[in-house]
Structure formats: structure tokens, C-alpha cells
Amino acid sequence: MVFVAIGAVVSLLSLRLREQEQRYRGVFDNSEAGTFIVAPENAGPRIEEVNYVGAALLGSTTKDLIGEPITRFLDDPGAWRDFQVKVRPDKAVYGYEAALRRPDGVAVQVIVSGGRLPDGRIILTLVDITARKSAEDALRQANTKLNIMGRLTRNDLMSAVSGLLRRISEGMGEFDDPAVRRYLESLEEDARFVQRRAEITRDYQDLGLRPPGWQPLQEVIREVMSCLLLPGVSVRSWVERLEVFADPMLDRVYVNLIENSARHGETVSEVVITYQLRDDGLVIYVEDDGVGVPEAEKEKIFEYRVDGGGGLGLFLVREILSITGMTIQETGRPGEGARFEIHVPPDGYRLI
Template identity: 25%
Template sequence: MGKPDAAIPQRHSFSRYLLLCMMVLVLCVVGFLTVNDYLYTKQNFNHEEYLLQVQTEQNIEQAIRLKDAIWNTYDSSLNDLMRQGLVQVAAEYEHAGRDPARMDLVQLKKQIGEDFDIYIIDENGVIVYTTYAPELGMDFTTIPSFYRYLSKIRNAEGFYPDRIVNELKGEGKFRKYAYQPTPDHRYILELGLIGQSFENVNEKVEVNDNIDSIIAVNPYVERYRVFNSLGRLSEDNSLPEPAVQEHLKKVSQTRSNLEVVDADKGITTRYLFLDLVDETYGSDPSRIIEITYSQKLIQESLNALLLFHLVTGAAAIIFGCIIAFFLSRWINRPVQEIVSDIEIISKGNLEHRIRPTENREFAILETSINSMVDSLRQGVQQMKDEEIFKKEMIDQLPVGVFLKRVDNGRYIFWNKTNEILFHMRAADIVGKTDREIFPPGIVAAIEKEDSRIISNPHEVISKIEDFRSPGGGVLHSLTVPILDSTGKLQYILGICQDVSHENINLKMDLLFSLTRHDILDNLSVIMNHLERAQLIKSHEAMDTFFEKTLGSVSSIRNQISSMRALQDRGLVTPAWQSVERAIDDARSLLSGPPPDIQMEVEGIEINADPLLPRIFSILLENSLKSGSRPASFIRVSARESGGILHIIYQDDSMGIPEDEKESIFGSAYDGNSVRGLFLIRELLAFTGINIREIGVYGKGTIFDIHVPAGKFRRKTR
């Protein structure tokens, strides 16, 4: 009953799944604790770093501002000395006739003091005369803000002291500057004071020591540097590397802070701008502090923490897995017992019972499985009984039934009616494919039909075809797709029935209908001639009367003879017939003189219904008796295209209107132009032949008869 062990998929056991679940649980707990602690510690480090950063930057700013305040106090005490010196320079300018070239600056310097240097700046912002050679020719337009300040002084009046700053050229020493415009506003007189006292004061208020102390408290700072507003180092007035110069330039222009992050190296460099500018002075004592922070210490601490958690987690995982292993085996023992019993049952032993267990849940499972097995045993027995009943019932049906699988094409059922219809025993069919049973021609047709079913599994194929078994006949078959509960095609069901008797009755009805109609037409003609015969007086008219009357009588005789011949030959089985001879036989069924027909169908035979002559006789009668314009020319030709034979019937009658080309083949058509076309289409359809009208109204009637491949041949002499 059950499948063999080899067919059972190899899957993991429940105990293994349970063990894996426990291991995953341990991993999740350890992983969660590790990640949570790691993120929490990292957050604390980042917060601590941020607080230290804020505190460090605030302390550095306060230290620099304190130094600036001390310098301002000392700077202001020198303003009177600078004013007195500029008074002497201005007097010398007047004494030289306001011509700087005539001024004796060297002698003037000796009078004022050796610690002073004199500068004369022209209206272009260039030092044109000075006692300090390194700064001769200095162009202040290169410092736009300071040049604007000098231009303002030159066009004003009075004394303008400046801050103690580093000289731009020379040795970069500290100098105290002051300015005064000439009375003619052509020049600016500048005085620069230098002295050892500046260096002494600078050493006493040296801010770097304080900053070093501040930086030492912050372990995340790698280095710091202090720059003036011109981007030079405050310590030695030197220029930094080009990349830093660009950052300093940007900070000076925007007068705001800048942060540069190097993620690859874990370094963040901050440029803090301390705005110390005083509008009353020309120099800008503002400072830019470069502080480089490193994440190295934080990352090392986090790595150490992570390593600790990994070691601890690995130990916890190993310990947890050991516990999970023994725990899963203990929990899984009742399951293994139930599985063992189920395997015995699955092999067909439905009398076997699930052994009792102590656990309540497993006891419920035990009872449920035993109940299910009992139901299954009863269901199997009932299914076997129903299967026998259905098989016997289908076997006794008066129609042939077969069933075959879609996946391998093998027949799994063939009832007794099929054995009678096809003279093939079920033992010779079941378990075989079409290729093992039928000849290649039939196999190709069956496979084509199966492919159609497979591509459209919701289609039912119904067809009537020749019955090629001994005795002949007509077979009506249905091909039905059988789907499973998921909608997938599983089987192909075939139902077939011998409808030869019904086909004979149908054709006899058609034949009697046609013959009765034609005989009545001929009798009407005879009665009409007899009525007119009473008025005939000449011998020639009487001969014409007898000729027409005898033609109608001959037509009736030929129709009755044709019907008797068909009854003798049989109305069911199609036969190979010459198209040319069928047309000749059709001409003999006409009541009047046979028309001339241009035939181009020599040697062509088609496998058609025995009533083929009657089909052509209907077409000829419609051509000769067309109400609006009878035909005077009829031609029947044939051509082959794409494996299909086209028999073209053509005349020069009025033709069929465009809107009636399809309705003329309907059973309810009552037009006067044509008749009997419904019967023609039905008779041709018995053998798979089709007919349609393709002519142009007013230019004649053209019927195109399609004969499919295998239903026509050319007979050679």
C-alpha cells in the first residue's frame, strides 16, 4: 500500500530541526546581547568624545581670547608713543615740500628711535619708501580688506593706531603699527615699532602652553595648530601645506567653522574660526585653530570589546548546543516512536496501532492517528468497491471509453465497447502508447490532437470522422481533458460512438428532401406543358412540347435511378470519386437539356460523400435557374495551394450580394437566387470539406470548395 523506502524524500529528522531551533535561539540571544552591548558602548564613546570635543574647543577659544585681551591692554599703552613719532614724520614730510623722495628717513629714524621704522604708502597701496628694506615695494592690494582700510585712512584725517602683529615680510617679528594720512591725502605715513619687550610679553602670555594642557586632557586629539587670519602659523609665521591652505582660505572667506572627514583613516579635522576683529583697527587678529581628532582609540576599544563578546559568545554557544542536543533527544523520543509506527502503517499494515505514550499531547496525537487509520482502512475498502463498480459500469456502456496519462501517454483504461469498435483487446492496449499501437499516420493525427488539448486544457474536442474499422461507418468522438484539484492536466479521456445509422438517416432525409423537391419541380413543368398543349395547333409546337415533357420525365427517372444506386452502394462510407464524372452525373439529373460546362478537373479524385453528384446538380440548377440573370457560361477548375485543393465552380449569373455570402448557407435562408446550399455544406462537412462563395455581385457566382490534404489525389493515365 505504501511507497517503498527508496521513493521517500530524504529530509531531516524532527530532532535535528529541534536541535537547530535551539542552536538558533542561543545564537540569537548571544548575538543580540553582543550587538546591543557593542552599540551601547559605541554610543557612550561617541557621546564622551563629543563632550570632550566641545569642552576642548571652548577652553581653547577662551585661552586665545584671554591672550588677545592681554595684548590689547599692552597695545593701547603704546598708542601715545606712536602718535608722537608720526608727528615728527609728518613735520619732515612738510619740510621736504611734501615730496617723500626728499625726506631723510634714516636721519628721521635716529631722531625718533632705532626701534622705529618709517613707511610711506602711496595711493596704490604700495610701500614706496621705508627704512625697513624687506618690506619695500609691499603691495597691500593683495590683502583687499586691509587695502580698503588704508584707502579709508588716506582720505581721512587724524591718527590711526593698529595692533601688535607679525610683520608680513622679513623675520616675521612682532611690530606695533600706526598710520596717519598726509595733508594732501596722497600718501599714508606709517610707523612700525619693534622691541625685545614684545617678545618678552609674548612669552609671558604664550597661549600654546595652555592649549597643550587643554589638549592633553582629550585623548582623541592627535594634534592642533593655530593660524592667523592670513593662513600663516602663529608660531613662526610660515605657510602650511597646500591642501590645508585651501581649507584655511575657505574658513577666512566664510568666517565660519569647517569640518573635514577622512573616513578611510578614521580622522576628522576641524577648523575653528575665532573672530577677534576690531573695526577700529586695520589688522585682523582673528585666529583659525586646526584640531585633528582620531577614532583610533575608540575603534581599538570597540574591537577589544567585540573580541571579548565573541569569545564569551562562542563558549555560550558551545555550552548551549550541548544542552540542546541532549534536550532535543529527550523531547523527540515519543515522536520517534510514533514515526516508527506510522512507517509500519504506511507500508500497508492498516491493522497496526500507534503505541501508547505518557505525554498528554502525544496521547491525543496517538488517538487521532489510530482513528485516522481506521477511517482510512474503511475508505480504502469502500474505494476499492467503488472502483470495481465504476469499472464494470463503464465497461458495460454502449459507447467506447478510453483513458490515458498525459505525462507518459500510456493508456490506463480501454472498455469492452472499444474492443468491439476497434477489434483491439484491452490487454493489448493498456500500458502502451499510441506509437506502440497504431500506424504512423494515425499516430501523427492523435499526437496533434493531444497537443491541442495540452495547450488548451479547458477545450473539449468533438468530431465526426470516417470509421476505418472493418465494416466502415461514421464515428462520433469526444476528447475531454481531465484536470486534478490544482487545475493541472493529468489525463485525456476519449468517448466514441458509432453513429453510422444516424448518419444514414440524416443523409436519407437530405436525399429524399432533394429528390422530392426536384420531382415536384419536374411535375410542375409537365403540368404546365399539358395545360399549354390544349392551345397548340402546329406540328412543330407539338414536337417541342413532347421534347420538354420527355426531358422532365427523363429527369425524374434519372433521379429515382440515382437514389436507388446510392441505396445499393451505401450512403455512409465516403469513396474516391472522379470530380469530372460526378459533374457528368449531375448534368443527367437536370430536367432540361444538359448545359455546356468548361471542365479543368481531369484526373482529379476526391474522397467525398456518395452524394457528390447531387451536390454539383444543386449548383448547376442554381446557375441555370437564377431569378435575375440565368448563367450562360459555367466552368469548373481546380488548383492546389498550401496542401489544400481548391475546386472553383464559376458562372456568369448575377452573383450573390456581399451581405448574403454567408447567410445563403443557413437553413433559414429563403432567397430566390439560390437554394439547397445548406444541404451542400452539410454533405461536404461529413468528410471535412468546406465551401464558401467568393464572387463579386454583378459579375457572376464563384464557389470555392476546400478539400483538405489526404482527401484528394490526381489519377494518372
């Protein structure tokens, strides 16, 4: 009777193991990503198992790939060493970009994710991003050409404005009639406005041209403060260990916010930068002790208006942040100081 019971338990366990194996095999074979199991042998890492999508990605068949060294298909064989270091028993790797080279010479760009199995083997999933990378390259080239055209147009505009200002100055010295002088002064004001706008577009001509990346916020603010002259205003930042995923022009965000406090806060003596974790991400606070922003102006300060009534600097701040999904709003109390809140999405920050 005991042996019968043991036999029943063994049969039941064997059945469940077969069911689990079939389930995992179905996931492996039918995955929409190329999936590989790589054995780290002494002679080099070799492909032990691969699904149909993975074989098609490498321009081969599952049968022909078994036993092949994975490094044979890497455009840079050293990339495997780098990836292997990142894959530890307690940590998987996600979003690792690599270039593959198929036997027919065709290059394939992929995103690789992987983890180490209990027996030491490595399981990999590869997603083809060749089309996306090609589109990004084409868009980058188009942006570069548009940037060149914008630079040439801006240079022509600046030259024309400089010539106009020179003629206005000559006219101011030639005419004494008050009406004519008022007219020339109004023309000079308009020309100066165009000149300032052109200078700002020069500063932001590379917006969105380079890919975003992880940036240590404390270091960004430290570099910003090394370039600003703010007599009578102290800036304190408490954002150590915080990195945000942002456009390379993130420094211009804090230049504008800090300068905005110093220029418009009237009684500002201190700017404080902190952050707070929330369920929906993270919020960065930029606060000052000035006069604050009137309720009716809280949204208008971010608007771009042709007549110059809006704040172009804060308009561009919002644009820079929006590239990586961040938002900004002013939430301070009038009379108690300005308070800018920058919301960072959950995948847009990390604490190191």
C-alpha cells in the first residue's frame, strides 16, 4: 500500500512537471521576441536553445544555431563581456542596445534583456529595433539640416536688425523733432525685441537634437550656479543622489527658473531646490521667498505670445521638460514667494 501511494505521488509530480515544462516551452517558442538560452562554456558562450523569432532575427534556422558561439553574431564581440558583467545572479538587465551582424552581412540593431538562470546559463530576449533606429537617424539628420537653415536665417535676421539699429541711431542724432524722435524710439524698442528673440532662439537651437540621458541633478545645478552672478541671492539645493532622464538642455531649465526668481521676485534672497517622492512619480520643488506670482498669471507665465507679453524663457522651460514627459506648474502663494513644481514620471528618475 505504501509503495502504491508513493507511486501515485511520483506520477502526480511527474505529470505536473510535464505540464509546467509544456507551459514554459509554449512561452519560449511562441514569444514575439527572439529568445535564446546561452551556456557559458570554457570555449566561449554557445547557443543552447533558440526560438523561431530569434533564428529569423539572425537570418538562420533553430537547428543551425544550436552550438554556435553567440559572439559570432555580435558586431562588437567585446559587447558580450560587458553584458555578462552586468548580468548577475540577483539582477537582470533590461534595455541593453547592441548591434548584430547576420551571416549575410546585414546589420541588425536590437534591445537585449537577460538574466542568469540558477544553473549558470543566461536567458536572453532580443527585440529588433533596426527600423526605429533608422527612423531616429533620419529624423536626426532632418533636424540637423533644419538647424542649419535656422542658423543661417537667424544670422541674416541679426545682421538686418543690427543695420536697422545703426540707422535708427543715426536718425536720433540727425533729427530734433520730438515726434520723429518718439517714432524712432518706438522703432528701436521693436528692433531690440526682435534682437532678443533671435538671441534666445540661438541659445535653444539644439533643443531635442541630441538624445535624452540620465543626469545627476545636484551636479547640473552646481554647474549652473558656477555661471550665474546673483548678488544678494543664495541658492541651496537638496537633491543629492537624484538623477533624472532629461534632454541635454536640462541646465537651461534651472538657469531660467533661478534667474526668473532673481529678476522678478523683487525681494528674493533665497532659492531652495528639493524633491519629494510620490505614488505617481517624483516632484522637484524650486521655491523662493520673493513676492510670488499673482493667481491670474500662474499659467500665462508659461505662454509664448507674439507681442512679447509671455515669458519666452519659461515657455522653453516647459518645452524642454516635456521632451521626457515632465511637467511644470507654479503653485506658490502670492506675497509668500514663487513655487515651481516639476513632476517627473516614475520611469524618469532614479536614486543612486
